[in-house]
Amino acid sequence: MTTQGPDPSISATHGYISDKDRYLARLKRIEGQARGIHRMIDEDTYCIDILTQISAITSALNNVALGLLDDHLSHCVTGAVQDGGAEAEAKIKEASDAIARLVKS
């Protein structure tokens, strides 16, 4: 029931699809923030002000990641557990690895 690749016809099985527009808007904003930091460096903006912007964009990215992860647990992982078997275990291992990367990045 859960697929790993993009397939428009069944994309609704991806957890985050319900909030897709909101996620897209957040990524647009993050892209704009990255462009803003590029401009700040280009214009020799004071270092500390740039660091503040980097902290802001990192927080925004963490919040997107935490939202996607929650969606993933609620949909993909839950679906795999309901289907049962080795697939469920694999999904949880995969989610745990992603969480570890987030905590350590």
Next chain:
Amino acid sequence: MTTQGPDPSISATHGYISDKDRYLARLKRIEGQARGIHRMIDEDTYCIDILTQISAITSALNNVALGLLDDHLSHCVTGAVQDGGAEAEAKIKEASDAIARLVKS
């Protein structure tokens, strides 16, 4: 000797200016990564793959921040300490606050 705003004539007092091209290239790449994540969400890419990309961009941003901070300590803060007085204390307080934001973001 240290200025807070962008002023082309004395911009060389900003620590990061020596590596400016390298920083600009890194920010271009980060902006491209943000655009890539936007596209992944738009195309319903598998959640975990998006999380991996977010960890990568967060690491890249942290490395830029740590580089800027090192430049800042080596130039701005060092300059202020050599000039002496309350300015030096203020610069160190400001740097410590920026470090705290980085550690907690």
Next chain:
Amino acid sequence: MTTQGPDPSISATHGYISDKDRYLARLKRIEGQARGIHRMIDEDTYCIDILTQISAITSALNNVALGLLDDHLSHCVTGAVQDGGAEAEAKIKEASDAIARLVKS
């Protein structure tokens, strides 16, 4: 089937119980590291060496947390999803909140 409080008779329902001895040994070590940092401060050890120890203990704590979280997803959350209903949703919300606290701490 899943309980929230300590109850020896059914403690095996907690996910981490299988590795309990290993977790206890790791916490003993972490407690010893904290005591070591206390002694370093008391003996006026060089600041940077203390910071290195703090980074080590933080990493050790993160690794314990990630292990417990993986166990929790594999056992408690999986059990709740199999039982179905609102309980499953509550468990996932609770796990997501814990992940957010870890990422932000």
Next chain:
Amino acid sequence: MTTQGPDPSISATHGYISDKDRYLARLKRIEGQARGIHRMIDEDTYCIDILTQISAITSALNNVALGLLDDHLSHCVTGAVQDGGAEAEAKIKEASDAIARLVKS
């Protein structure tokens, strides 16, 4: 002027010495928190409650580290910059490395 090892006679050159009692008290509390987590695991406390405690101790350790780092910049690094020369550069490099470890741990 700055020494790396513990030497009671000149320990006052270490930045954190002024708040030493406060740091010692904080470390005592952190050690108690680690012992508390050990007990929670031993008593099969609910996983999520243990994770909450781990986040709390990690935050406490980060705050100690940020305090020590601020003291270090204000005293050791400032002292080295005033003395001038290669020592100052080495101290800043060392501080930057410690900051990187903190951000990444």
